[in-house]
Amino acid sequence: MSKPKIIAAAASGFTYLFVTVSVFAQNQGLKAPGGSLAANTKVEAIPQYIVNMMFLVAAFLAVAYLMFGGIKWITSRGDKMAVEAARKHIVAAVIGLVIVAGSFFALNVVFRLLGADNPLEEGFKLKTLQEVDDEVEQ
DSSP: OOHHHHHHHHHHHHHHHHHHHOOOOOOOSSOOOOOOOOOOOOOTTTHHHHHHHHHHHHHHHHHHHHHHHHHHHHTTTTTTHHHHHHHHHHHHHHHHHHHHHHHHHHHHHHHHHOOOTTTTTOOOOOOOOOHHHHHHHH
């Protein structure tokens, strides 16, 4: 490192240490913006919410892909190549649904083995983070 770079780094450090002023924030009537996490939200609630959302998105995408394959099959008008491509789409969508269902089952087994509360047992009612947090507190 050259001498001018060392001098510049030292000058920047001394400037930062001796010229900046401390700022003390005060909590006077500040409220969290709408849609933000509550102050009492537990850390465990966030992964549960994310897992539920991932299952929902995966199932939705698999069904949408299945419908896309069905539409391709209908519009193929007997063309063997188009029918084969549509069949591949449908098979891939069914495999995706099986994977989502299998991971759902595997997650249930893991929760049972660990003796933990399963966030997926109540069905697929989408919960807010506050509802999940309330369950964790109980």
